[in-house]
Amino acid sequence: MKILKQSGSFLLWVLALTSLISCSNSEQAAPTEELINYVDPYIGSGGHGHVFVGASVPFGAVQLGPNNETQGWDWCSGYHYSDSLIIGFAHTQLSGTGIGDLGDLLFMPVDGAFTSENDPKNPFDWKSGYTHDDEVVEPGYYHIKINRFNVDVELTTTERVGFHKYLFQNEGNSKVIVDLKYGTGWDQLTQGLVEQVGEKSIQGFRMSKGWANDQRVFFYTEFSKPIKQFEVIRSSEETGTATAVIEFEGNGELLVKTAISPVGIEGAKNNLTTELNNWNFAAAKKNAQQAWNTELGKVRIETSNATQKKIFYTALYHSMIAPSLFNDANGDYRGTDREVHKNPGFETYTTFSLWDTYRAAHPLFTIVQPERVNDFVNSMLAIYQQQGKLPVWHLMGCETNTMVGYHGVPVVVDAYLKGFDGFDAELAFEAVKASALRDERGLDFIKERGYIPADSQVESVAKALEYAIDDWCIAAMAKAMGKTEDFELFSKRAKYYQNYFDKNTQHMRGKMDDGSWRSPFNPIASLHRNDDYCEGNAWQYTWLVPQDVEGLVDLFGGEEQFILKLDSLFSIDPIRLEGSSNDITGLIGQYAHGNEPSHHITYMYAYVGQQWKTAEKVRQIYDEMYTDQPDGLSGNEDCGQMSAWYIMSTMGFYPVNPANGDYVFGSPLFDKVEIKLPAGKSFTVIAENNSDKNIYIQSVELNGETYDRSYISHEAIMAGGTLKFVMGPEPNKAFGAANAARPHSGY
Template identity: 45%
Template sequence: MGGSEDRYWRPWTHVPGATLPFGMVQLSPDTGTRGWDWCSGYHRSDSSIIGFSHTHLSGTGAADLLDFLVMPGTGRVVLSPGKREHPEEGYRSKFDRSTEQMEPGYYSVVLSKPNVRAEMTATERVGLHRYTFPASQEAWLIVDLSHVNGDSVRSATMVRKGEKGLRGGHQSFSWADARHSYFALELSKTPTNVEFFSEGKLVDSSQRTSGKDLKAVLHFHTEESEQIVVRVAISAVDEEGAEKNLRGEVGAWDAGELPGWDFDGVRAKARAAWAKQLSKIRVDTTNDDHKRVFYTAMYHMAMGPTLFDDVDGRYRGMDNKVHSLHHGQHNYTCFSLWDTFRAAHPMYVFLEPERVPEFCNTLVRMAHESPAGMPVWPLWGRETDCMTGYHSASVISEAIVKGVPGIDVKRAYAAMLKHAQTSNLHGLEYYRSKGYIPADKVDESVSRTFEYCYNDAAIAQVAERLGHTEDAAMLRNRATNYRRYFNKQSQFMQPVMADGSWATPFDPKGMGHFKQYRDFTESNSWQTTFGAQHDPAGLIKLFGSRQAFLAKLDELFNQSSELPPDAPPDIAGMVGQYAHGNEPSHHIAYLYVYGGEAHKTQERVRSLMETMYSPNPDGMAGNEDVGQMSAWFVMSSMGFYSVDPASGNFVVGSPLFDRAVMQLAGGKELVVEARRNGPKDVYVQSFALNDVPQKKLWFSYEDIKHGGKLSFVMGSQPNLQLGAAPEFAPPSLKA
């Protein structure tokens, strides 16, 4: 952001509200809580708002959070939100979309029914609301503790704190089962009356109140254009933690106008934080659409993982116990690892040198605290066990391979190896004993095997660095288990039964051989056949030759995009049977480089950047998945991609911008320059690394981690010789 980039940010995230980079609070409007399109609580098709809650997920495709809803109103109080079709029946309000204002760290809208202007901003752990009321003897705020995504609150508690405060919390059972969250709320104006309602019945507001359906109504007399500021801090530990977060980030409740109630000051600080975040990469281009998409993608990448500790260093662990960090340490949550290990976390190694050790050490702590071992998809101190593999190992291994300082490497390796050797979750026992997972024993067997192979390959990198050569050899050997699924006759990865026979019937576009469960994870055999990210060379050998492999790759992109009726909606953004809207496809366009036809990677990647992203509310082909969809664009637009992140290598594609400068640790810079005559110059004519001309189209993190320069000369016709020889192919698994 900062300077000219400000106007290039556009909020086509599902979370239009206020947050800070990687902040714990995402204070945002909710328009619905049920259905695929409302996983993040907000959808542009709606014309009414339920209220404003403090935690949200960024395009996950799975629903949870939406903690502690606050909604202003005037007139008669109704305790239920009402239905989308009839907002007048509840406290929900219609709004005119033209009154919405969204910018990093700030959100505003005018609620039509009460004629109240609502404004939101945030610190890391505190959400600030500012409501501008009309003159009314019946103004009110409702605080709804039963409002979460999925209506899953089983217990809640709330109590008054002085004349202007509330404290409370709830436990919810949704995607993250048995999740704890607490709040501390304070007002800039003393209410004329406070009412508590439990299960719809008025109860004594002078006492602590408990129940499943718990609400507070705060009544006010307001003058025309009078503003009431509400400050809400959150915690996963307890109410005291939330109160400490409130004091620590916005000051004492009775501090007067400054600093505690300075909404505009907090907004300015949030804006400055985002300006710094978005300025970590600066791009030069004459194409405004590309620039808008790029900086929106940069914004999305900083929506998670999210901070998950209190100002006193306490956090709730995966064992549901409260732990304390050493001074200066931080804990995080909301790791969409199956997605983000591919490009988001490799970008964080560049852009977030201070946070990456914290991310990794958080995952290591989780592995030792969680009964399930290595994290899969951890959310707010709970394991959702969503998706396949355990890509916390991939993220940790990548950072260790790249030499990121501050990671507890030995403790990390112990946790990773233990999981790889002893866990029996989701078919790992078959993976170890049989060398594959049988399709008649475990669901999504093919994808699970591929993901475990990648996990093994990643852990092997760490074993090698620590001198555990026997472990490394064993893990690398297991990382070839994916080959068991290759059917030479069909030329596809095909499910295998426990008796060793091929699963039938087999349709490469299908989800599985029978309806009980799928054989693939949000994909089919077309996409999974190219899923060996760690071993493209081994994959090429299965096909028999580079030519056969490249022909199959061409066939993937030139297929009909038809999918069976039972295909999940995640399989989107289709080009043939390539599905850019879902992560298993994200590396595939770069595989042409391994086969010696890099110009096809350049052409295909540029096409995907142009067709799968646009500066519009629906400008993304699939779920954001906490930054991965955006990270693919950001990295690809820089001219390279991490096909195998844990290897530390990057494969060259087609740079989108004339010049891009990325800030690295220690004040160093990575500069990408592309000389071209026009927008049709998508093909790399020559490539230089740190001013040294290259015959290969890949480079390592070691080449540029202390700063560097990637120089491209682009043209409208392909250079068929560049990187084509087998000896110039990017490295693959050394099995």
């Protein structure tokens, strides 16, 4: 009996242990949370967000998505939520820009009965109506029903290959239109070719000019069925092939794989073989979505607010559409010099919207995409070697020179000062210095006179203020490298913003050749690209001194006057004059969150000891400028910058100075944020007592120790640990008030 009891106890112990092991294994084997479920790619596809809608992988070369026929400003990405007519699916798209381009290689499935009328007044006579009820939009996947031809379309991608799945449901044969004429916005076909090269394959190229003035896209396509008939229906001696129709026997399923290359058709063919050598659409979709889950999983948030969680992960998703890959699978790429360059040993990127992204998107990448930062910088240095300066706004191997400043500089300098060493530091300094010493875009006046006369250049104030930010960055790099003479030169130039400050109006103003102020003066006036500012007015540009906030305070005559003027920015009537720039949007007073020059301004209160006002303003922006609706962005997404502001701010901090390595505290939105760092480390942000009313920081701890500063360094974040905010409903005006606790702009 005793033995039986012991045996029974032993059996119970074994069963209990087995159960524990089973539970443990079950927990370990539980699937990782599918963060793509919190992404809504429709956010920003309405209003003026201009975001890309379709299938892609993070930072991929292919953005495969639907295109509307409309060519207005709000269709810069080729698609707008308000539209209901589709003309096909192009393999390259922009996301959030204010200028349209790309839309290369448009494919459209139609039924066998379709015949083009070839009417120049109706070039896309295959267009079809659709409804959003028939769309499914997810990271890495897109589905739509084409009503006119009764075709279900599914799309997914690899980095360089677009994968289509068509289900033709009408009786008879099926057809696919391949159109090279279409391009988004300003893009125009200059030379095209589509030709059949095998029983199931076609190849060709599309050359165009537009925003990118010499764009070249080569492609190779395989179909899962033999081609029954190949016909070119539109062509000319001037442009070559514009449109082809490819017919297949019967209806049912047709799979289409199209690889692209900036180098050549053979490169595209190799990309297809390398990345997608099977016909398993479900597996390709799974891989694309897993790639998104992996990248989204680098930041995990905890909140009971499902809407805010959706907005956050959609923002994180949007921040990783650009920059985009610009090389073949073997590493070859086409340079800004239009020559083909062999594998340089790093991934080459394009789509650098630097006037926007230097402010927060690239600093964000140094935290959540550190493995890509060296490639971004090396891509910029290669561009410098090929065109003599760092990229300004680089698109598909072309320098567009769009917007003001030479903002490759802060991206390179920030990477260097944060310890990234996968690039040639001496070459990097050569590049930043050379970019600043050219005689273009008003720089000759900067070198000779310290300011750009308003009667010699448009956007003179905007140019000079942005140049001063970049020059501060060059000085910081020079100091770190022991280059004393360069440090002194660019430190002096970084102060040239002072030449535009009018103490009487307390605004940055245009200064004429004779030294007088431009008159008459209206601080809320802004004519698009035809005045002293760039997509803004004097109210917004007066604060564009993130590299020397202390110096700006001195210009105002002290902290009291600075605070009074800053308060006024947010309270003055939020009006826009007729004819003003379309980019002055998202107004709180004259603060314009819809455009990038304003993005750092709310955080300037911390520099004068009033961090609590920063908390108020950023919470207001969360609530008013970001929603989960198609018009949920207050301005253009601008290749991730609008989203990067939200990502960093809601985590609790923001990089006012783009290259000094410090992040200023605002008001954390989520109960907990965990950032996955290299080497198995993590940095956790906890907001205790967080709520819609408890928006003010009461106290802070870093790794269990009291922390009284209103900012944190990049080094502290990357070391890993825990930052805890204790939040409350009333301001703790003492927090961050002491001079020693405030952020600083210095080197």
